[in-house]
Structure formats: structure tokens, C-alpha cells
Amino acid sequence: MNQPILNHESLVSGELFSDPRIAQAKKLLSETLDDYSRKINAVRPPNPALVSQYKSALDRLAIARGGAPYFPYLTSGLGNGPFVELGDGSIKLDFIVGIGVHGMGHSHPLMLDATIDAGLEDTVMQGNLQHNSGSLAMCERLIGLANQQGAKLDHCLLSTSGAMANENSLKIAFHNRFPASRVICLDNCFAGRSLALAQLTDRPAYRAGLPKTLDVDFIPMFHPADPEGTTQGAIAGLKKLIARHPCQYACLWLELVAGEGGYYPGTKPYFEALCKICHENNILVIFDEVQTFSRLSQPFAFQHFELDAYADIVTLGKITQVCATLYGDSLKPKGPVLSQTFTGATASIRCGLAVLDELESKKCFGPNGWNMQRHQYFQGKLESLAQKYPGKICGPYGEGMMIAFTPGNGGADEAKDMLMRLYDLGLMGFLAGSNPNRIRFLPPPAVTTNEHIDLACSIIEKAITG
Ligand SMILES: Cc1ncc(COP(=O)(O)O)c(C=O)c1O
Incomplete structure (x- = not known):
């Protein structure tokens, strides 16, 4: 699909895009990316040896942009599906993906391929x-x-x-x-x-x-x-x-x-x-x-x-x-x-x-497509948590691959505390709404599996009980 529309033999660009050296180079880059990306496959805390360098980079970022970013988040530039490595060596399960932007998650081989063509x-x-x-x-x-x-x-x-x-x-x-x-x-x-x-x-x-x-x-x-x-x-x-x-x-x-x-x-x-x-x-x-x-x-x-x-x-x-x-x-x-x-x-x-x-x-669409199946799965897990911990979380809310819960009574401070606890434990979501304030997730639809949802819910449970 990523071939140019005007890929005609009589165009020089057509010759360029079908040059076998490009296919070879792409294969090499894709295999190399995969060798490293596959190591980013579970949530991990920061590496103490990298913490002070990371903090100083974040401080410089705050000065450069005139204010600290919402999360202390600066990626190393590598990830794998919904997992992303940060500059302090930690790995987060990214269920907010830049508020819905990275639908293929991080370091996806097809994005590399399209970027090389570009x-x-x-x-x-x-x-x-x-x-x-x-x-x-x-x-x-x-x-x-x-x-x-x-x-x-x-x-x-x-x-x-x-x-x-x-x-x-x-x-x-x-x-x-x-x-x-x-x-x-x-x-x-x-x-x-x-x-x-x-x-x-x-x-x-x-x-x-x-x-x-x-x-x-x-x-x-x-x-x-x-x-x-x-x-x-x-x-x-x-x-x-x-x-x-x-x-x-x-x-x-x-x-x-x-x-x-x-x-x-x-x-x-x-x-x-x-x-x-x-x-x-x-x-x-x-x-x-x-x-x-x-x-x-x-x-x-x-x-x-x-x-x-x-x-x-x-x-x-x-x-x-x-x-x-x-x-x-x-x-x-x-x-x-x-x-x-x-x-x-x-x-x-x-x-x-x-x-x-x-x-x-990936068959995301359709009344029983992958988006709706995963919504049901995530919804069921969040409902079980809401039943197991009454008063701690309510919900879930939303539709398809937009899902949220209300922590406690939905107060602004309570929601922010929960959001930051989740972040520290390795799960990224974001706030939504007011009265009540909710925590929302926009999992990347092309790559999120039920196992990722299980992991997210186990982190939510830890944040509730911790
Ligand atoms: C419904 C809706 N409309 C518009 C926007 C604005 O988009 P952008 O931040 O790319 O300007 C957003 C961003 O969050 C949105 O959620």
C-alpha cells in the first residue's frame, strides 16, 4: 500500500522505488529495529544510574518550553507496541499514546517502512x-x-x-x-x-x-x-x-x-x-x-x-x-x-x-470487530475491580477503544493522585472531565492485546490497594 500512486516504469521515481537496494536496506533496518525493540516487552522501574541525568534533561526541557511537561516523560526513542522506554531506563505501558495519536504504538515496523519511503x-x-x-x-x-x-x-x-x-x-x-x-x-x-x-x-x-x-x-x-x-x-x-x-x-x-x-x-x-x-x-x-x-x-x-x-x-x-x-x-x-x-x-x-x-x-471495525471485543474485555475487568473495591473506583465509561473510570469520589486531587500513582507503577493514562474527574485510556488500537489490558488492570489494582 505504501508504493507511490505514480509508480510508473517511465518515471524515474518509479525506478527509484523499485530499486532492489531499497528493499534490502529496509529489510536490514527493520530486522535491526526488531532486535532491540523486542527487548521492550514489560513494565520496568527506572535505572538508578540514569535518574540524575534524566532529571537534568527534564529540567532543561522545562526551561526550554517555559514549564514542566505534565508527566516526567522523555522517551529514549524506542518502544514496542504499547510499551515505551523512557530516558531513565523505565518502561511504561502507554495507554494514552500522546492522547490518541500513536495508534500503532511505539517503534512499529510499518511506521519505519512508511517513514523510509517518505x-x-x-x-x-x-x-x-x-x-x-x-x-x-x-x-x-x-x-x-x-x-x-x-x-x-x-x-x-x-x-x-x-x-x-x-x-x-x-x-x-x-x-x-x-x-x-x-x-x-x-x-x-x-x-x-x-x-x-x-x-x-x-x-x-x-x-x-x-x-x-x-x-x-x-x-x-x-x-x-x-x-x-x-x-x-x-x-x-x-x-x-x-x-x-x-x-x-x-x-x-x-x-x-x-x-x-x-x-x-x-x-x-x-x-x-x-x-x-x-x-x-x-x-x-x-x-x-x-x-x-x-x-x-x-x-x-x-x-x-x-x-x-x-x-x-x-x-x-x-x-x-x-x-x-x-x-x-x-x-x-x-x-x-x-x-x-x-x-x-x-x-x-x-x-x-x-x-x-x-x-x-487487524479487523478493528465491525459491530463485533476487534475494537468492540477489546472494549468488552476491558469493561469486564474494570467492572470486576469496581465490585471488588467498592468506593475506590466507579465505571467504566466510554465506548470502543476510549475507556475511562472514576477514582474514588471523582475529586480533582484524587484523580490526579491516582493518575500519578499509575504512572509511577508503569501505566500511562490521562485525566478527563470534571465533576467527576475521570482517568481515561486510549490504548493503541492496532496493537493492544487482552494481555496488555490484563497488565493495565493489574497495575490499576496495585494503585488502588497500594
Ligand atoms: C475532540 C477534539 N477536537 C479537537 C482537538 C484539537 O486537536 P489538536 O490538539 O490536534 O489541535 C482535540 C484534541 O484533543 C479533540 O479531542
Whole structure:
């Protein structure tokens, strides 16, 4: 799959990519990587001889970036599946992978292969004036995946961050619904950190000190404790807003599983009711799949929830290594969009394609695909822990390869303490939500096995009892 689209004998590049020396060099590099990577296969504490050198590197990192990173985490550059070696010699079980980015885990041979191909291409970056065949392959691949259940997303703009993909989605919505300028979001949502997206993100701290850039109104998110009440509350809230500001809403922006907000999935009836009202009122629907893409029973969460008919604009990122905004033919942008100088790195695009191949070949998707099987397995293990240690952990929550639990009473300090205990014991997760604060996991979907989940749960048990 990683061969260039224009691999024709009459092109010099075709000759280059089929030169047997490249295959030989790749084989040698891949075997060498495997010799060392395979040693990273279990959680391990730091090597005392490396601790002071590691601390000084972290101190320098804190000075260079103007603040310490959240975890004392600096990799040695080597890993194996969900295991990663840090510069202090410790090995962590990485179940957060850069908040959902490294879907093939660490040091995956297919990522090496794709990166070598990218290194042989003529430029490091691709952009609006400089598309290589990888950009075309990625756009066509994403469009094909998005439309496989009937959505009509004809076009794809690549960009280098989820925030840029979302900014482009808003531009497309405003261009096409001018002069409507308001946005509707769900309570507790997260859209990114740009000046515009800080208005969508339902966290006052993200807006503090920033000028107001957009008019955004919020409606209640779905809550499993009160499905009917929250659904009816959201419908009533939406109708009230539309009546209060007639013709002023360009779009409804939705995360189908609230990610940063605490791993709250909605339901098909809840989303369908809201999307239907929006379409009846000429309001576009944007699905933000930056965190959900590839983690549920289908590549896109809107496919998992069977909302294909409502997908006007869709954004994705993280695991695809390059981000994208997909939209229908009737919604072409009417002005410039973001991420033009750089649409993505050649290696990111080729690696993203390798990730998509691997998710498919590992049969991650389908109602009983590997994503849902592992969710059930992880869920069962966390439920057993919740029963064994009442009051210590609650849950689990989430969907597919997005799973979380609430430690104790869900207080912020308690969650942070638990997160750091897990880290010290060798398991990496991250916080999500507030009231309650949860600990979430985004295990790398292409490589996580039930044995890795067993190990994660044994570490959680140690953290509870320790
Ligand atoms: C749902 C969602 N949207 C947007 C973003 C922003 O993506 P980025 O950090 O790549 O700008 C994130 C990042 O966590 C996200 O989870």
C-alpha cells in the first residue's frame, strides 16, 4: 500500500522505488529495529544510574518550553507496541499514546517502512502548492471510508492539527450560511484551543484573558443517568435558541463521545433528534472526530451511531498523523482556508496511510470487530475491580477503544493522585472531565492485546490497594 500512486516504469521515481537496494536496506533496518525493540516487552522501574541525568534533561526541557511537561516523560526513542522506554531506563505501558495519536504504538515496523519511503521523496513537507501522491492517496482514502455507509462527503482538506481542521470546518459553515454567525455546542464539549475554538470549548479557563471571537450557545449533553430528561432538555434548548436567534446559526458542532469532557457517549436517538431539527432549520451539522476516529465499531463515530445522513462537515486527526476536514460538494469554501503552506509532512501522510491499512487488516471495525471485543474485555475487568473495591473506583465509561473510570469520589486531587500513582507503577493514562474527574485510556488500537489490558488492570489494582 505504501508504493507511490505514480509508480510508473517511465518515471524515474518509479525506478527509484523499485530499486532492489531499497528493499534490502529496509529489510536490514527493520530486522535491526526488531532486535532491540523486542527487548521492550514489560513494565520496568527506572535505572538508578540514569535518574540524575534524566532529571537534568527534564529540567532543561522545562526551561526550554517555559514549564514542566505534565508527566516526567522523555522517551529514549524506542518502544514496542504499547510499551515505551523512557530516558531513565523505565518502561511504561502507554495507554494514552500522546492522547490518541500513536495508534500503532511505539517503534512499529510499518511506521519505519512508511517513514523510509517518505524520506526518499523529494520534500519533507507537503502544502497547497506542493502535493505529492501521498496527499491524493490520503484524501481519497478518507473520502472513501467516510462514504462507505452512505454519507456524501466529496472533498477533503488536509491540515496539521485538529484545531486547524476544526477552524476550517467553521469557515466552511460560515461561508455557506452567511450571514449566520452563531454556533451551537453541547455542554462540556472540547473543540481545541485556537481563539475561535476556545469559545466552543466549554471550559471557562480556556477563554480567560482572550477576546470573545464567536457567539456560541450551549445545550445539555446526553447523560446516561437521565437519557429521556437530557434528550428532551437538549431538544427544548435547541428549539428555544433557534426561536430566539432566527436564521443566525450556521452550525451545530458535535463530539459524539465527549472526549476531554469525560468519556460520555451520546445515543443515536439523542443525536438524530438534534441533527434533524438543525437540518429543518438550514443549520449545518459538524462532527468532530479528532479523538473518536478509528476507536469505535466503524472508522467514524458518525457511522457507529448511524448518523451518515447528517454528516455535512467532519473533522478528524490524531491517529491519522495528519488532520482533515471533509465536506460535501455543495459546501465548497468560498474563501481561503487554513493550513496552506503546510498541509502535512510527507512522513505523516505516508504513516497515516499505513495506520489506516493496519486498522483494516487487524479487523478493528465491525459491530463485533476487534475494537468492540477489546472494549468488552476491558469493561469486564474494570467492572470486576469496581465490585471488588467498592468506593475506590466507579465505571467504566466510554465506548470502543476510549475507556475511562472514576477514582474514588471523582475529586480533582484524587484523580490526579491516582493518575500519578499509575504512572509511577508503569501505566500511562490521562485525566478527563470534571465533576467527576475521570482517568481515561486510549490504548493503541492496532496493537493492544487482552494481555496488555490484563497488565493495565493489574497495575490499576496495585494503585488502588497500594
Ligand atoms: C475532540 C477534539 N477536537 C479537537 C482537538 C484539537 O486537536 P489538536 O490538539 O490536534 O489541535 C482535540 C484534541 O484533543 C479533540 O479531542
